[in-house]
Amino acid sequence: MKKSEIRKLYLQKRKALSSDEIFSLSENIFKNFIDYFKPISGQKVHVFIPIEKFNEIRTQIFIDYFLSRNIQVFVPKIVDTKLISVExxxxxxxxVNSWGISEPISIEDSEISDFDFVITPLLYCDSNGNRVGYGKGFYDHFFENISKETKKIGVNYFNPEAMVEDVWKNDIPLDYLVTPTDVLSFLG
Incomplete structure (x- = not known):
């Protein structure tokens, strides 16, 4: 499928989820992440703040968990046309910014590049780790500037079905996908 078709389909699928389903599925994704990756004190995690109108995974449970265990938490903020990482x-x-995304007031870029994990928003991910987002390319640019050791992890309510047909040369695939039922590795 083409990215434009995938965006339309998965925005509709998400829109059909009730708030109870979103909460329950988000909790299952969180549990699968914790069980598989076992984050520990001192690690650095970059995690997105959800766009609630798009029914994104509720990441506050991740953030609360990390902060309560002395795991450094960084979130994205768009400054000009660049995604920076704010601790x-x-x-x-x-x-709330002009896109309806909650962001930290601070505009101080941490300039961290050696995250342990980057928990990444997406609409869809295929079985090769090709991510379909909203088409702005913020995370592909962000991925170019982080350590090769950083685990790039997508979270989604849905498991891969169709392949993304129009993968571009600048698209950077994910290393893992966490869903309510699985943790999939794309590392080979």
Whole structure:
């Protein structure tokens, strides 16, 4: 399938989910992530803040868990046309940007590149780790500038079905996909 078809289909599938389903599926994704990756104190995790109107995975449970275990938490913020990574703490203040995304008020880029994990938003991921997002390319550019050792992990309500036909040369595949039922590795 083409990315444009996938975006349309998976936005519709997400829209059909009830808030109870979103909460339950998000919890299952969180549990699968914790059981598989076993994050520990001192690690660095970059995790997105969900766009609620698009029914994205509720990542606050990840953030609360990480902060309670002395795992450094970084979240994305768009400054000009670039995605930067801002470290957050329990007392960090947030504001909603023009896209309806909650972001930290701080515009201080941590300039961290050696994250242990980058938990990545997506609409779809195929069985080769090809990610379909919203088409802006923010995460592909972000992935270019992080350590090769960083685990790039997508989270999604749905397991892969169709292959992404129009993969571009600048698209950077994920290393893993965590769903409510599985953790899939694309590392070979």
């Amino acid at each position: 957050i703490f329990t007392e960090s203040k947030f504001e």
